[in-house]
Amino acid sequence: MTNLILKTQIQFSAKIKGNHLHGLTNVQKEYLSSIGFGPLLNIKVDGSASRIGYYAVNNFDPERMVLTIERGEIPITRQLIHDMLGLPLGNVNINSLNFTPAQEKPVDLWFAQFNSENDIRPKGVQRAIKILKDVGLLFKVNFLVLIRNTLGQSKSMGTCDVSMLAKVLEDLDLSDIDWCSYVLECLKNTKHAWNPMNDTSYYVGPIILLTLVYLEHVSCDAVTIDRGRPAICFWDVETIRLHEEYEIRNGGLGTGDLQEPYIPQDDNAENVNSANGSVTSQNLRPKISLLIR
Numbered sequence: 623m624t625n626l627i628l629k630t631q632i633q634f635s636a637k638i639k640g641n642h643l644h645g646l647t648n649v650q651k652e653y654l655s656s657i658g659f660g661p662l663l664n665i666k667v668d669g670s671a672s673r674i675g676y677y678a679v680n681n682f683d684p685e686r687m688v689l690t691i692e693r694g695e696i697p698i699t700r701q702l703i704h705d706m707l708g709l710p711l712g713n714v715n716i717n718s719l720n721f722t723p724a725q726e727k728p729v730d731l732w733f734a735q736f737n738s739e740n741d742i743r744p745k746g747v748q749r750a751i752k753i754l755k756d757v758g759l760l761f762k763v764n765f766l767v768l769i770r771n772t773l774g775q776s777k778s779m780g781t782c783d784v785s786m787l788a789k790v791l792e793d794l795d796l797s798d799i800d801w802c803s804y805v806l807e808c809l810k811n812t813k814h815a816w817n818p819m820n821d822t823s824y825y826v827g828p829i830i831l832l833t834l835v836y837l838e839h840v841s842c843d844a845v846t847i848d849r850g851r852p853a854i855c856f857w858d859v860e861t862i863r864l865h866e867e868y869e870i871r872n873g874g875l876g877t878g879d880l881q882e883p884y885i886p887q888d889d890n891a892e893n894v895n896s897a898n899g900s901v902t903s904q905n906l907r908p909k910i911s912l913l914i915r
Contacts, residue, residue, distance in 0.1 A: 644663075645752050646663070646751070646752075647755050647756075649755075649756065649757055650754075650755075650756075650757055650761065651663055653757040654765070656797070657710065657796050657797045658709075658710030658712070658797075659708075659709075659710065661708030661852050661854075661855060662707075662708055662854070664855045665708075665854045665855055666854070666855060666856065666857060666858040673866055673870065673875065674833055674836055674837070674862065674865070674866045674869075674875060675829045675832065675833050676818075677836070677875045677876060678829075678832035678833055678835065678836045679813065679816065679825050679827070679829065679832055680818060681876065682698075682809070682813055682832055684809060684810040684813040684814055687699070687806070687809070687810075689832065689835055689836065689839075691836075691839075691840060691876040691877075691878075691880070692876050692877050693877075693878070693879055693880050694880050696835055696836075696839045696880075698806070698809065698835060699806075700800075700802040700803055700806060701802075702835065703802040703805050703806065703831060704802050704852070705851050705852060705853065705884075706831055706834040706835060706838065706852060706853045706854060707773055707802075707805070707830070707831055707834070707852055707853075707854050708851070708852030708854060708855065709769075709773065709801035709802050709805065710798075710799065710800075710801055710802075711800065711801075711802055712797075712798040712799045712800040712801065713798050713800060714798045714799050714800055715799075715800055715803060715804070716770075716799050716800070716801070716804045717804075717807075729787055731760065732760060732763055732764075732787065735750040735753075735760070735764075736750070739781075740781070742781060742782045742784060743780055743781055743782055744768060744771055744772050744776070744780070744782065746782075747764050747767050747768045747771075747782060748768065750764050751764045751765065751768065759794060762794045762796060763787070763794065765796070766786065766794070766796065767782055767783075767784060767786075767787075769801070770783065770786070770804075771783055772830075773801075773805060773828060773830065773831070774804055774805055774808040774827075774828060775808040775811070775812050775826050775827045775828070776826045777826060778824050778826060779824065780826075805828050805831060808827050808828055809827060809828055809831070809832075811827070812825060812826055812827025812828070813825075813827065830854065833862065834853045834854060834857060837853070837857060837862060837865060838853050838883075838884065839880055839881060839883075840869075840876070840878040840879075840880065840881070841878045841879045841880070841881040842865045842868055842869060842878055843868070844864055844865060844867075844868030844869075845861055845864050845865045845868070847861060849884040850884070850886070851884065851886055853884075
């Protein structure tokens, strides 16, 4: 099996689109900020770099929860996931929510948003969200499905996992979910399930998280970016690919030095969408220095 096939398995599995929360109404934005998702309204990542993604997944140890590179190891914790993705550090495990069997009508209404089961993908759910103007049950369920399938895990070939719809609470409360522990669980489960030597085995886990962990900890002379938190608001696909190309041309992936963790400085920091979550940096506009020859 060629590396191209392996890269493709990563690239076209669960992938977050940077504009999937754009175009919301003010009421919807206020709701998301109130439950801790304000930072995600500013995300820039609109794709991934397949070779860094493959390297990060391949070198992630689900037993020890570390990403290993040549110069050391990077522990992956709930706090790191919060720093990378801006997800709320809630108190309720999403798998232990007291869902009650939903009435047929709400579930039927949700499925009626799509022309076929093949349309139930992150892009399709994104389109359904853009049509809605309020913060009713459909919006909350769409948001739940979208976040679970883009920052957590999806099904093979990019279709959405909608298993949670079997038990949807009529008054769905997303305010105190421990999303970071959920993503940790997804990391373990999806790495165990992935077989890189099988061309029918797709990695469907948190590829953006592992990519950002790598980028934030491995230094690269080609790219200078004003670092901030959450990291997903400061990296875009162009910058990620510059980082990837330079490393490959200059020693290979994983050979760079480990850089010190970013520590937000409160003195000159700017805060965006600070309701139950903020975007913090010395400068909100990244600078790119291209040194590739």
